[in-house]
Amino acid sequence: MKIAIAxxxxxxxxxxxxxxLAHLAATDGRTVxxxxxxxxxxxxxxxxxxxxxxxxxxxxxIPVVDADRCTHCGLCSQACRFGAIACVGxxxxxxxxLCHSCGGCLLVCPQEAIxxxxxxxxxxxxxxxxxxxxxxxxxxxxxxxxxxxxxxxKDAAPDVDLTILDCPPGTSCPVIESVRGCDHLLLVTEPxxxxxxDLKLAVEMARALKLRFGVAVNRANTGDREVWSYCRRQRIDxxxxxxxxxAVAEAYSRGEIVVESVPQVAECIRSLLETLxxxxxA
Ligand code: SF4
Ligand code: SF4
Numbered sequence: 584m585k586i587a588i589a590x591x592x593x594x595x596x597x598x599x600x601x602x603x604l605a606h607l608a609a610t611d612g613r614t615v616x617x618x619x620x621x622x623x624x625x626x627x628x629x630x631x632x633x634x635x636x637x638x639x640x641x642x643x644x645i646p647v648v649d650a651d652r653c654t655h656c657g658l659c660s661q662a663c664r665f666g667a668i669a670c671v672g673x674x675x676x677x678x679x680x681l682c683h684s685c686g687g688c689l690l691v692c693p694q695e696a697i698x699x700x701x702x703x704x705x706x707x708x709x710x711x712x713x714x715x716x717x718x719x720x721x722x723x724x725x726x727x728x729x730x731x732x733x734x735x736x737k738d739a740a741p742d743v744d745l746t747i748l749d750c751p752p753g754t755s756c757p758v759i760e761s762v763r764g765c766d767h768l769l770l771v772t773e774p775x776x777x778x779x780x781d782l783k784l785a786v787e788m789a790r791a792l793k794l795r796f797g798v799a800v801n802r803a804n805t806g807d808r809e810v811w812s813y814c815r816r817q818r819i820d821x822x823x824x825x826x827x828x829x830a831v832a833e834a835y836s837r838g839e840i841v842v843e844s845v846p847q848v849a850e851c852i853r854s855l856l857e858t859l860x861x862x863x864x865a
Contacts, residue, residue, distance in 0.1 A: 584744070584745050584746070584766050584767070584860065585745075585746045585748065585764065585765040585766050585767075586604070586745070586746070586747055586748070586765065586766065586767045586768075586769060586859050587748040587750050587761060587762040587765035587767070587768045587769070588600055588601040588604070588747065588748065588749055588750060588769050588771060589750035589751075589752075589758055589761070589762060589768060589769070589770055589771070589785060590750075590752055590770060590771040590772060590781070590782075590785065591752070591753065591754055591770070591772070591778075591780075591781025591782050591783075591784045591785035592752055592753070592777060592778065592781035593752035593753075594752075595752075595771045595772055595773050595778065595801055596771055596773070596801035596802070596825070597749065597750070597752065597771045598621070598626055598627055598630070598749055599630075599801075599831070599835060599841050600769070600771055600799060600801070600823075600825070600852065600855075601617065601627065601747050601748075601749035602617065602627050602630045602631055602749070602840055602841075603840060603841050603842040603848070603849075603852045604747050604852060604855065604856050604859075605617035605631070605715055605747040606631065606712075606713075606715060606840045606842060606843070607842050607849070607852060607853055607856055608745050608747070608856055609712075609713065609714045609715035610713070610714065612714075613743075613744040613745055614716070614741075614743040614744045614745070615714070615715055615716065615743055615744065615745045615746070615747065616715070616716035616717070616718065616740055616741050616743045616745075616746045616747070617631060617712070617715055617716070617717050617718070617747050617749065618718045618719070618736050618737065618740055618746060618747070618748045618749065619717075619718070619719035619720065619736070619749050620720070620733045620736050620737070620748050620749060620750050620751060620757075620760075620761040621749055621750065621751040621752075622705060622719075622720035622721060622722040622729050622732040622733055622736065622751070622757075623722050623729055623751060623757070624751075625719045625720065625721055627717075627719065627749050628708075628717070628719060629838045630838055630839065630840050630841075631712035631715065631717060631840065632712060632838070633708075633710040633711060633712040633715075633717035634710050634711055634712070635708050635709070635710040635717075636709060636710045636711065637708075637709045637710070638706055638707065638708050638709075639706070639707045639709075639739075640703045640705075640706060640707070641703070641704055641705040641706060641707050641720060641722075641731065641732045641735040642701035642702060642703055642704065642731075643682075643684045643701070643702055643704050643728065643731040644684045644686075644699040644700070644701060644702075645677065645679045645682050645684065645699065645700060645701075645702045646659075646668065646677055646682065646688050646689060646697045646698070646699055647677070647697070647698055647699070647700050648675045648677065648696055648697055649696045649697070649698070650675075652694045652695065652696035653675050653694060653696040654694055654696075655670050655672075655673060655674075655675060656670075656693065656694075657670040658691045658692065658693065659675065659688035659691055659692055659697065660675075661691075662687045662688055662690075662691040663687060663688055664685075664687070665681050665682065665683050665685075666678070666681055667679070667681035667682040667683070668682075668688050679702060680726075680727045680728070681727075682728075683728065683730075684699075684728075684731060686699070703723070704722060704723055704726045704728065704731060704732055705720055705721050705722040705723050705726065705732045705735075706720070706721045706723075707719075707720055707735055707736065707739055708720075708721065709739055716741045716743060718736055718739050718740060718741075719736065720732040720733060720735055720736040729751070729756075729757045729760075730756050730757055730760040733751075733757055733760045733761050734760060737761075737764075745860070748761055748762070748765060750762060754781075754784045754785055754787070754788040758788065759788065759792065762788075762789075762792065762794060763792070765794065766795065767794075767795050767796065767797070767859055768789050768794045768795065768796035768797075769796070769797060769798075769799055769822065769855075769859065770782060770785045770786065770789065770796055770797070770798050770799070771798075771799045771801055772785075772798060772799070772800055772801070772810055773800065773801050773802050773805075773806065773810075774800060774802065774803060774805060774806030774807055774808065774809070774810045774811075775806045775807070776807075776809070778806070778810060779809050779810050779813060782798065782810060782813070783813070786817065786819065796819075797819065797820040797821070797822040797858075797859075798810070798814055798819055798820070798821050798822065799821075799822055799823040799824075799825065799855060800821060800823070800824050800825065801825045801827075802825070802826070802827035803824035803825055803826055803827070804826045804827050805827045822855055822858050822859070823851055823852070823854070823855040823858075824851070825848060825851050825852075826847065826848070826851075828845060828847060828848065830844065830845045830847075830848075831845055831848055
């Protein structure tokens, strides 16, 4: 079973919940993997403190033009939807930061003047945290394209009973790449106008991708009740209500797994884990 933990905005407690779910499930005796797909800013390692056993470069394929074969016909430039290749006079230029490695330019080139070469974009780190399998991707600073790195993290996932995917915040390409293929999606939000706004965007994304999803409300005893009204109107299951507790912030600041330090929250997360594993949300 693959459970993705996502949120429309950052700072809602997504990693706190993802690391806690993974840690709890692993200590219950199941084989569990935690994948940190937030490759632009992975921070699950701060709490799980994994022993890294292997590191591998993450590459993406980028086109290279053979100047001797290229006739500067411009077909590759017209085919590229990302503006990553341009014919300027007697030169065919490639902007590797914009390239999505789709291979389209190779297909259209009548001279077979384009080949692909690997370009390092980040680092894959694989290890263990106690009984938990750990995989994270770290995108190189300045690298704009995170989906290939997320893809590499998912490809490196071990074969286990339960996989927890800690997704990047937002609702754009990196999140879609992270949640694709998951069995359940948990959307973490907080009861504030910003939280609700970004939850609505995340719900639209989940519905467009036809994913089974539910909501966890973090800091549930703060803010207003609009998240609950919205979920009721939209017939969305709220699977967990996690209270705001100073002890959570203190445990977080010490880099501790919250379920180890705050029993009240551990109870909530355990019940959430059981609900997710039982097949909910619908
Ligand atoms: S399609 Fe091929 S031949 Fe035409 S400009 Fe691009 S690389 Fe050159
Ligand atoms: S591989 Fe795709 S994205 Fe990259 S330059 Fe070619 S057509 Fe554009």
